[in-house]
Amino acid sequence: MPNARTLVEKVWAEHVVVPETAAAPAVLYIDLHLIHEVTTPQAFALLRERGLPVRRPDLTLATMDHSTPTTPVTSLRDIDVVSESAANQIRQMVRNCRDFGIDLLGFGSEQRGIVHVIGPELGASQPGKTIVCGDSHTSTHGAFGALAFGIGTTEVGHVLATQCLLQREPRSLAVNVSGHLPAGVTAKDLILAIIREIGVDGGTGHVIEYRGEAVRALDMEARMTICNMSIEAGARAGLIGPDDTTIEYLAGRPRVPQGVAWDAAVSRWRGLRSDEDAEFDRSVAIDASQLQxxxxxxxxxxxxxxxxxxxxxxxxxxxxxxxxxxxxxxxxxxxxxxxxxxxxxxxxxxxxxxxxxxxxxxxxxxxxxxxxxxxxxxxxxxxxxxxxxxxxxxxxxxxxxxxxxxxxxxxxxxxxxxxxxxxxxxxxxxxxxxxxxxxxxxxxxxxxxxxxxxxxxxxxxxxxxx
Amino acid sequence: MDALISLQSRTVVLPTRDIDTDQIIPARFLTTTSREGLGDALFHDLRYDQDGAVRAEFPLNDPATRDCEILVAGNNFGCGSSREHAPWALVDYGFRAVISTEFADIFRNNALKNGLLPIVVDADTHDWLIAHPGAELGINVEASSLELPDGRIIEYPIDAFARYCLTRGIDQLGYLQQQSAAVATFEETRSWKP
The missing domain is CATH 3.30.499.10 (Aconitase, domain 3)
Incomplete structure (x- = not known):
């Protein structure tokens, strides 16, 4: 099949606003922008300086997770933050979200949590989306068949202002995992073994697609563990093609499409997989049954x-x-x-x-x-x-x-x-x-x-x- | 961001490979809400011991390196987190270019947006640079070339758009804003809505 494409190529193509040329990268549309308190203050400051609004607050979801205490907190007033600068950062996050009309799952919200845990939990992370966050572990959301990657604060500003990023199309790396994980051996053990195999810089410039029967057998939380650590192999992102496991996980979650829109989304998601003859730039094979x-x-x-x-x-x-x-x-x-x-x-x-x-x-x-x-x-x-x-x-x-x-x-x-x-x-x-x-x-x-x-x-x- | 057209400087060398962003700037310095003043935090735990005393053996603590604008680092510089505080700290300290055999993707993107030039060289050139700390190098950004002390000129790869922005001090947000009509059309005509 001459036009066989990988999953990444398909998701990429669906989000190109302006194609890339030798002179300029592609303008890539972002479907979901996750933000947290540590990598956003300087981006909001730039928006204020230039008098710019957030283009799509409805596609932006905020929480606080990095510098927040893990001792019990009931209100912003009694929060025991590690330092005055961390407390200031948290206050700025509250103010920025309020001023720019962004939904903040902050203190007091039962939906607050680590940004890469709540995106999936709320059903906001979905197959086929482009997802970014000022955090390298954004690759986690690739478990849903999304193209999800970490960005810096300047790029956070780009997405807030334009909902787009300037990007070159990534290369592809297939990680094929055969066999089954032995009893007592988990997804974490598998991804550590994969990183050992690829090396901490082996994925540079690539998006990893995790494939094979051992990956198919994993539940969604295990798949998130795998995709999460793609960045530790240097990869720009990591993803897994959506299947029944993905769809069952998402069904009924608060931020998924509802009613007929759900049915339409599911039928679109079922087409999201690498074509059988699709060619990857590189590939690596791992036998899960040999792991400890x-x-x-x-x-x-x-x-x-x-x-x-x-x-x-x-x-x-x-x-x-x-x-x-x-x-x-x-x-x-x-x-x-x-x-x-x-x-x-x-x-x-x-x-x-x-x-x-x-x-x-x-x-x-x-x-x-x-x-x-x-x-x-x-x-x-x-x-x-x-x-x-x-x-x-x-x-x-x-x-x-x-x-x-x-x-x-x-x-x-x-x-x-x-x-x-x-x-x-x-x-x-x-x-x-x-x-x-x-x-x-x-x-x-x-x-x-x-x-x-x-x-x-x-x-x-x-x-x-x- | 300040334009970077050419650079003439001696190098300071950190030969360790896989220097991660936690080494470049530890997480406890990330509670700032500013881009400024992070030079003091650069390589903090390598520059100072746990009592705050200067580690004399660390190359940046050699007063002779203080005005070096070019950092030569071991393979795979900048791996780890997406913190833009890493290039902010390097630039605030005074660096304008980093030379290695490979850079982590997010670090490279962040560096280029802050007037910090990541230069990838071949293994032989890298070995020579690592072995010759303090070498005087010339960098011609427009020509994407590096001149070694013996007069040899080495071309390095760089994205054409990044070079254009770097040599003119242009930030990319302006360019993206010019695409707003295309973005609006995309939003209206795409086959499904997020």
């Missing part, structure tokens, strides 16, 4: 080993520097390392099924002496649902802290930090030096591995605790 629980050992998300495998040994200076920072010994497995802190949460693993995974390990157990464990739901709705299921009692009963929603210890900008030198097993997405706090040592893992590590007091294989 995966953990990081270094200071980027491509430095990954299986829980049983020894940490590799390379002479490269950057590699040596990473191991030295992590105080990790080459040739030994990560399971020898004692744990100080465990964090379950983030836009990668802060959804209900992630909390259930952790709770399944913790049920009837307690966390090891000296370990601090923080469980931070991805949204207020996730929190409410978890409490209805009694998960919070399992966490607090095991000795963990149960918090309000937010980005929290993933990047530690709200005061939830890991102390210098401490080792943290975290379900988040980045193990960069200092990411969770100055001098903090981060080991990325699945919620099951994180919970098992909390129980054992060292990096631990959850399969031993089932």
């Amino acid at each position: 629980p995966m953990v990081t050992f270094g200071t980027n998300p491509g430095m990954v080993v299986g829980i049983d495998e020894p940490v590799p040994d390379l002479s490269d200076a950057s590699f040596r520097k990473a191991l030295e920072y992590m105080q990790v010994t080459p040739g030994k497995p990560m399971s020898e390392n004692p744990v100080d802190v465990v964090f379950v949460g983030s836009c990668t693993n802060g959804r209900l099924s992630d909390l259930q995974q952790a709770a399944d390990i913790l049920r009837g157990r307690t966390i090891a002496d000296g370990v601090r464990m923080l469980v931070v739901p991805g949204s207020q709705q996730v929190k409410q649902r978890a409490e209805e299921l009694g998960l919070h009692r399992i966490f607090t009963g095991a000795g963990a802290e149960w918090r309000e929603s937010g980005c929290s210890m993933c990047l530690g900008m709200n005061g939830d930090t890991v102390a210098s030198g401490q080792l943290s097993v975290s379900t988040s997405n980045r193990n960069f030096e200092g990411r969770q706090g100055i001098g903090a040592r981060t080991v990325l893992a699945s919620p099951a591995t994180a919970a098992a590590s909390a129980v054992m007091g060292r990096v631990a294989d959850p399969r031993g605790l089932k």
